[in-house]
Amino acid sequence: MDFGLTDEQELLLESLGDLLERECPESYIADLDLNHQQPTSFRKAMNDAGFGSLGFPEEYGGTPCDAVTLVLLAERVARQGLNNGYGLELLQATDILEFGNEDQKREILGYLAAGEVPFALGFTEPGAGSDNSAMATTAVHHDGLVTFNGTKTLITSAxxxxxxxxxxxxxxxxxxxxxxxxxxxxxxxxxxxTNRLDKIVWHISDSCEIFMDDVTLPESCLVGVKGAGFKQLMRNFELERLVIAANCLGQAQCAFDDAASYAAQRVQFGKPIGSFQLIQLKLTDMAIKLENMRNFVYRTAWMVDQGLPLKSQGALCKRYCAMAGFEVADEAMQIFGGVGVTVGTRVSRLWRDLRGHRFGGGTDEIMVHIAGRQIVKDHS
Amino acid sequence: MKIVVAYKWAANPQDAEVGPDGTVDWSRAKGAVSEYDPVAFELARVLADTCAGEVVGLTVGAAAIDTPLARKAALSRGLDSLVMVADDALRGADGTRIAAVLAGAVRAIGDVDVVVAGESSVDVGDRQVAMTLAAQLGWAGLNAVRAVTADGGSLVVEREVAGGVETVVAGGPVVLAATADAALPRVPGMKEILGAAKKPTQVLDLAALDVPAPADTIAPVSTARPDTGNRQGVMLDAADLPAAAAQLTAALRQSGVL
Amino acid sequence: MNVSSQAWVVVADDATIGGLLGAARPLGTSLVALVAGRREVAEAAAAAGVDRVVWLGEPADGVPVEAYGPAVGRVVAEAAPRVVVGPATDSGRVLLGAVAAATGAVVLAGASELSLDGDKVVVERAVGGGIALRRDRVVAGTAVVAVAPGGTVAGAAPVAVEEVDPGPLLALRVTDRRVTPRVGVDLGSAKTVVGVGRGLKAREDLALIEDLAAAAGGELACSRPLAEGVDWVGKERYLGISGQTITPDLYVAVGISGQIQHMVGVREATTIVAVNSDPHAPIFRECDYGIVGDLYTVVPLLAEAFRAARS
Structure with missing residues (x-):
């Protein structure tokens, strides 16, 4: 087994490191979080450096990319302390590049190039989420038009x-x-x-309810094949879970590094608190979790690249990393003591943002639902 | 126009270990494009793009500078091709010899109009090699270069001088050392990194270059660790900052430095 | 190659050569100044206590001193002195490179101490970007050394200026010169210097550091990223291996990690105080007093304490 990076991966991470230092310092992220803004200038810089078309087909200016490289990059951006900073938007755009018409593709690529959010995913409803059979929003086709009625909620970045x-x-x-x-x-x-929903996590991505009341558009707004929407949407779900897991890993690493540095400098009873075994125990267990997350994420990505069937792997990985990542952030917060909960500390933001990943992209529990069924099926 | 970027594959001294006797152990320090050089790649690429020129990277050193990673790291920075002299005979070579080998390589590349370099190397820091190279080639050399453009057969160079900026027109070939902030170097992107392996690299044989044998002009006498002043290293308690500030102020007053 | 017992200095159109002469004088039986540049510079050198002045003639309008590289190399190689000392400046390095190419010598840069051992020159200098010191004996040929040029020297009875033909010059011509207004700052003689680095988040926050410098009665300075990366502080205030070197009584480093390239410029400070949020910052290994903390909290407290102590 080779745990080393390829030359290309090493150089990409080095480049990304330079770009992050230049375009995405902590002060920038803290401002975005405070003002509830998207990292537009950072995304634009990422796009200018070619990271914004990773994995897109070459005819759209994209660069082929393996899943291991994708998660390495997503992890690195997250380690900067930026939540959902990289990766997911690419996977979502792939849906359009794969199934959309030429106008839709051109529009989406244009937004990506400008660092803007090309679209938000309108899936969850007041009465439906992971249970898609309960979906109530309707789209009625008539006379070359489509009319929408219904309510979407908890829509991110809309x-x-x-x-x-x-x-x-x-x-x-x-x-x-x-x-x-x-x-x-x-x-x-x-x-x-729309109706904005203020929340205590993920400040750089807004959330809202969306009401569609006889919204009528030309039929050309259909993406892909009529009736195949769910299949199209599912296509990238496995990779999406993997990128979320990588994001949790990176942010947890960031929280761990902050906590370990703090433990080494915070003096109590005449010694740095890092010299106390109770703090060392926390740091040790956090380090073990990080190592487990890293191995889980990298191996799952490797399976994707080998073309191995993931079955429940993506769900297992997402559940583990979301939970372990939050546990690491929670212990980091504990090490910081009262300082950690003061507004403006990075660890408090990481703690909030990691908490969000225990439901964003599918709750911890729905991951059990997905994986559990598969496990029993495999053993029946 | 043929533009050569003379760069160094070097480790950062920050990662080297210095023994109590001043001997330096570089074994744990990793090589990279020396940190003052990316700006030279950028100036060269910008110049080439405005005059349909060609950019050739050039580096010389011990055999270890020629790895696939080192090649790609340079080729991803806007080069069209790369030329290297990688020979263990150059391990620890002094600046004048490095400049002589660079000059030999520039002559071997042929028809070069301009060599662009960074202001210094990260691992030595003498700020001398590029200007010695200019003299070896019999070319003009200019330091502190902020910008360069082509104007017919001449190069128009902007350089910093005490109290201002000068425009210097070079009628012949020239070696330029760029100031560290002459341009904001592009970060190598996905395409450049993935495409680097496809660009041509030529490794020149040191023996085939017309470079005089090294003359042993200096002999080491001793090495030492720099005196860092035997600093007191008193860490003040960060948990009570006002007390720390007071304690520091009192100490500085007492020793008469404040 | 046999060398004479003379010591030469190379002058690059700049009469501030006190440092060059001081370094070269003890190393030879006679001291010769080789001047590239204007006559007034040659005349100033002639009155600076040298034994001879060799001048390459008045440059035509717009010809920079760098054009004289081949002439300097040739004249020095012909004279084959024991040692050539030149200025560690942008144009000085061009002329010293020409000497190196003509003589095969190595330019010994960053020299901190020069001495004679018998008839051999011994040079102590920083190597590895400042991480170590090394002493070398120049065993063959001319010793070529770059040192800080130093101040002006005058008062000696002038010697004759011997003009020699420079031969063909390199094709360089200055066509324009723009003066950038610069606030004069003399960090070199400042007693107290407050340096700021990457830890500063925004340009506006410089006011905090300026206030600390004022409270300490000192000058503001910075590490490389602030002068060259973001241009928040003038280049003339940047400390380090390729910037200024200072020797104050007190240096306060705020939000500076202490990379070797920076420390080389501040090591001569009597007392170093470091403020940094990263307890692992290398500067804490090279300071007299360290405070681990956010500069935004620490700096105002320090400014207040300094101000109270000095009033």
């Missing part, structure tokens, strides 16, 4: 996006698996209104 990638069902189709289609709906469409 207020900063130009478009919403809406999942909606045709009420005339019985089977929910064949009823759902994917549409690219401009956020400024008549009849579409």
């Amino acid at each position: 207020l900063a996006s130009k478009n919403l990638l809406v999942m909606a069902k045709d009420p005339a189709v019985e089977n929910p698996r064949e009823a759902i289609s994917m549409y690219l709906v401009p956020m400024d469409s008549p009849g579409l209104t």
Whole structure:
């Protein structure tokens, strides 16, 4: 087994390190978090350096990329302390590049190049989330037009996006698996209104409710094949879980490094608190969790690259990393004591943001639901 | 126009171990494009792009400078091709010999109009090799270069001088050492890194270059660790900052430095 | 190659040569100044206590001193002195490079001490970017050394200026010169210097550091990233191996990690105080007093304490 990096991976990480130092220092991230803004200038710089088209088909200016490299880069950006800073937007854009029409592709690539959020994923509803069969938003096709009605909620980054990638069902189709289609709906469409939801995590990505009241658009807003929306959406879910896991790993590493440095300098009873075994025990267990996360993420990515069936691997990895990552951040917070919860400390932000990953992209519990079924099936 | 970027593959002294007797152990320090050099790559690329020129990277040193990683690290910085002289006979070579080998390589590359270098190397820091190279080639040399453009057969160079900036027109070939902040070097992107392995690299044989044998002009007498003043290294308690500030002020007053 | 017992200094159109003469004088039986540049510089050198002045003639309008490289190399190689001392400046290094190419000598840069051992020159200098010191004896040929040029010297009875033909010059011409207004700062003689580095988050926050410098009665300085990376502080205030070297009584380093390239410029300070949020910052291994903490909290407290102590 080779745990080393390739030359290219090493150089990419070095370049990314330089770019992060230049374009994404802690002061920048702290400002984004404070002002609830997207890292637009950083994303633009990433795009200018070619990181913004990673894994896209070459005809769209993309660069082929393996999953191991993708998670290495996502982990590195997260280690800077930036939540969801890199990776997910690429996977989402891939949906459009794969299934969208030429106009949609051009539009999405343009937004990516400018560092903007090309679209938000409109999936979760008040009565439906992981249970997609309960989806209530409807899309009725008529006279070359589509009319949408329904409510989406907890939609991430929609207020900063130009478009919403809406999942909606045709009420005339019985089977929910064949009823759902994917549409690219401009956020400024008549009849579409939003309601911001303030939250205590993920400040750089806004959240909102979206109401669609007879939103009517030309049928060309359909992405891919009518009725195949769910299948299209699922296509990148495994990789998405992996990128989320890598993001948790990087942020947890960041929290760990901060806590370990603090333990080495904070003096109590005449000694740095890092010299006390109770603190050392915490740091040791945090280090073990990080090592486990790292191995889990890298091996899962390696499986993707080998073309091995992931089965429940992605769900296992996401569940473990989200939980272990938050545990690491929580212990980091404990090491910081009262300092850790003061507003403006990095560890407090990491703690908040890592908490969000225990439900974002699928809750810890739905990961059990996915993996558990698979495990029992494999042993039946 | 043919532009050579003369750069160094070197380790950062920060990663080297210095023994109590002043001997330096570089074995744990990793090589990289020396930190003052990326700006030279950038100036060269910008110049080449404005005059349909070609940029050739050039580095010389011990055999260990020629690794696939080292090649790609340089080739991903906007070069069209790379030329190296990698020979253990150059291990620990002094600046004048390095300059002579660079000069030999520049002559071997042929038809070079300008050599661009960084202001200094990270591992030696003498700021001398580029200007010795200029003299070896019989070319003009200019330090503290901020910008360079082509104007017909001449190069127009902007350089920093005490109290201002001068424009110097070079009528012949020239070696330029760029100031560290002449340009913000591009970070090598995905495409450049992944495409680096496909660009041509030529390794020149040291023996085939017309370079005089090294003359042993200096003999080492001794080495020492720099005197860091035997600093007191008193760490003040950060948990009570006002007390720490008071304690520090009192100590500085007492020793008469404040 | 046999060398004479003379010591030469190379003058690059700049009469501030006290440091060069001081370094070269003890190393030879006679002291010769080789001047490239204007007559007034040659005349100043002639009155600086040297035995001879060799001058390469008045440069035509717009010809920079670098054009004289081949002439300097040739004249020195012909004279084959025991030692050539030249200025460690941008143009000085060009002329010393020409001497190195003409004589095959190594330019010994960063020299901190020069001495004679019999008739051999011994040079102590920083190597490895300042991490170690090394003494070398020049056993063959001319010793070529770069040192800080130093101040002006005058008062000696002038010797004759011997003009020699420089031969062909290199094709360089200065076509324009723009003066950039610069606030004069003499960090070299400042008693107290406050340096700031990467730890500073925004340009506006410089006011904090300026206030600390004022409270300490000192000058503001910075590490390389602040002068060259972001340009928040003038280049003339940047400390380190390729910037200024200072020798104050007190140096306070704020948000500076203490990379070797910086420390080389501040090592001669009598007392070094470091403020940094990273307890592992190398500067804490090279300071007299260290405070681990956020500069935004520590600096105002220090400024207040300094101000109170000095009033």
